[in-house]
Amino acid sequence: MFIQLTDWFPVLLSLRVAVISVLVVTLIGLPAARLLARAEFPGKDVLEAALTLPLVLPPSVIGYGLLMVIGKNGLLGSTLNNMGISLVFTWGAAVLASTVVAFPLMYQSAKAAFKSVDVNYEQAARTLGASEMRIFLTITLPLAWPGILAGVVLSFARALGEFGATLMVAGNIPGQTQTVPLAIYFAVESGDAAAAKTLVAIITVFSFMVIFWVNRWAKRQNY
16 A cells, blocks of 8 residues: 655655745745735736736646747747757756746735735835835735735645646656656556555645644734
8 A cells, every 4th residue: 555665756756846836936926926016007917917827727728838938949948959958858847837837826825915014014114214125024024924825835735736737848757757646647547546545645644734734833923
């Protein structure tokens, strides 16, 4: 019933992909959410629709779109190929796929969190001479933190379970690009029910523990 030591690779790769993806979407999503939560400019609705589009598109469509960008003859892929760099069918492509599908969850959660912050607090700090960076770090970010944390958890869970887009751009190469969702799917396809059940149990328990710990931590912060 237990998978061999060498078969832990999908679990470790999935965790690495999810962690890196969350770091990327946080670094990109927070500034974007902070800007679009308050700013008004022509084309804002179009930009927001584009940022949240991966949330509603089928994963296979996202994967195909990424192939058009990073593929050998893609917009970016052709340039990288001339430099001797190929992203397709690498674990880096898995990170890219997970980042794209997880970004809208981080963006939407962070934007809602920033909108919930009372602008009067920020304005009062400005009248006292505080810089915008200091206002963001000491007022806006702490007040918006619960919503941002929710975005981090949702993004992590989405990245951890990404399947369709990852299969399109990274493939299913054991020991290289095979994540847990891919390993489960192909274990079922090959009739290896024991490995599939074990992987399902591992990823379910781990995901439950992460969400449980975050909820407990959030409750303690509110007391």
